[in-house]
Amino acid sequence: MIANLPPGLILLIGAVIVPFLRGRLRGGFMLLLPLLGIWQLTQLEPGSFGAMAIFGFDLVHVRVDKLSLVFGYIFYIAAFVSIIYALHKRDRLEETAALAYAGAAVGATFAGDLITLFVYWELIAIASTFIVWAGRSPRAYKAGQRYLIIQVTSGAFLAAGAAVRANALGSVAFDNIGLDSPGGFLILIAFGIKAAFPLLHNWLQDSYPEASVTGTVFLSAFTTKLAIYALARGFAGTEELIWIGVTMTAFPIFYAVIENDLRRVLAYSLNNQVGFMVAGIGIGTELALNGAVAQAFAGILYKALLFMSMGAVLYRTGTAKGSELGGLYKTMPWTTGFCIVGSASISTFPLFSGFVTKTMILAAAAEQGLMVPYLILLFASAAVFFHSGIKIPFFAFFAHDSGKRPREAPLNMLIAMGITVALSIGIGVYPDPLYALLPYPVHYVPYTMSHVVTTLQLLLFSALAFATLQRTGLYPPELRSTVLDFDWFYRRLFPRAIKDFDAKVFQPLDKGVRRAALDGLGRLIAVVFRQAGPEGVLARTSLAGTMAQWVLVLLSVYLILYFI
Secondary structure: OHHHOOOOHHHHHHHHHHHHOOHHHHHHHHHHHHHHHHHHHHHOOOEEEEEEEEOOEEEEEEEEOHHHHHHHHHHHHHHHHHHHHOOOOOOHHHHHHHHHHHHHHHHHHOOOEHHHHHHHHHHHHHHHHHHHHOOOOHHHHHHHHHHHHHHHHHHHHHHHHHHHHHHHHOOOEOOOOOOOOOOHHHHHHHHHHHHOOOOOOHHHHHHHHHOOHHHHHHHHHHHHHHHHHHHHHHOOOOOHHHHHHHHHHHHHHHHHHHOOEHHHHHHHHHHHHHHHHHHHHHHOOHHHHHHHHHHHHHHHHHHHHHHHHHHHHHHHHOOOEHHHOOOHHHOOHHHHHHHHHHHHHHOOOOOOHHHHHHHHHHHHHHHOOOHHHHHHHHHHHHHHHHHHHHHHHHHHHOOOOOOOOOOOOOHHHHHHHHHHHHHHHHHHHOOHHHHHHOOOOOOOOOOOHHHHHHHHHHHHHHHHHHHHHHHHOOOOOOOOOOOOOOHHHHHHHHHHHHHHHHHHHHHHHHHHHHHHHHHHHHHHHHHHHHHHOOOOHHHOOOOHHHHHHHHHHHHHHHHHHHHO
16 A cells, blocks of 8 residues: 555655654654655656546656656655654654655655646745744744745746646646746746755755754755756756856855854855756756766765754754864764765765766766866865865864863764765765666766876865965954845845835825825815705705796706607
8 A cells, every 4th residue: 555655645644643643652653654665666667657637737646767766765865864863852843844844855756747746846845944943943933934935936936837838838747848948937947946046045044054953954955956856857958057057066165165154054065066966957968967866866965964963063062153163073073073974975085975976967067068167067076175075074073172072962863974974985985876776877987097086186275275274364264253145135135125115205105195185085075064064055945835846847858858
């Protein structure tokens, strides 16, 4: 029976049951759900099922192919690891929302039409908003409100694009869409919001760091990677995505370098990593698409690992600000080691997962002669080591001694990080099982002399740059600060401009209109009073004979008009 359920429904049903369970039973039940989900995926045959017709449109609830399966597997793995990481916590709201969030993400990857995708798309928006609110702070509530507005806006664009396609083509099938097809631009905007395209990205830095220690780990795994799946499905080979992607890899670097909150640094580096995937989808060759999907798979793991390590630091010390940390390796050695593995993976060190995935995208750009995008991607790859590979572990666990001596992270956190470390190293050492899951046959060999030497040179120069800037005092110090980004426009400038417009234009205009309306109403009342008041014409009495004469006159006029 479980094998016949639509993928993701296991987690959605579990989300309904979880609030009624208690203690270890609830934790064990939650861990069982993603394991059942992984087993279910192994039973699925390629093809489509769950077809139905609604309002004259053919809906396909489940479409199974290699692209959907690889994302289904990693989403279930991410859910399993995140649940282990959160076992020490008892929060029904966050646990229920997290299961619904993960289940909707899995369901969306198997949706065969835009209407089914839209339903899951909006469920993801609602469930993830509750995860942000589970941070239970004033900042989390406000960030959650902004997050919900932006995510629902993405759904509105998706619905509008689906409606345009249905009207023009008579179909809502979710296949290759293309930018120039009916509704294509609207759907690209919908996917771009969730992928955190440039100028649409600030919801990520605004919301993820405000969630709880455990909630941020869940959030890091699903929303942006679902957008990557959707782009790979609908817009592979769209050239504009190359330039969007390389821009995404480059601009977060500067923010990440000056940001003090290390979880926000990771949020910016998440933008950077998604940019590599977007660029790969834009290139559109089999190698590039395999690289984008593989990078999404590996990226979910090592980004979760980095967020988990910083979450453990926040859990034990009460802060994730670089200016308030340092020297934690003395009492948190396991967390330190796990964080270093995550940093090595994201920095594309050989023998770690990032090396065998990200270099596929670089190789695809070089094969297609895309020299400028290739150089930008190469620069961004080196810069990742600069702002995430070095900065995160250095300022959290080494640098100056903050004097803090917290205990090591709880056992369940360490187990979750350990599983993720094993997967990250395992993929880096032996990538063939991952390559076998990818949408197209893989003929790429990552461990060539050229790839290894080029990568090590980039890492060496990046490390030298960091050391030089740090020794000379030119590296931006970790200070209490607020980094202004594009969200300043809609969080501060636009509200202030609207307030000024209201005070200087709308309110005076409103008062003038009200005053004119009241004056006109007063004059109308005066006229009516003069005519119908006690002394008015209509209030005067008349003799019966006079009235009879008027009636006779009116009847005479009527008869004349009738006979004429």
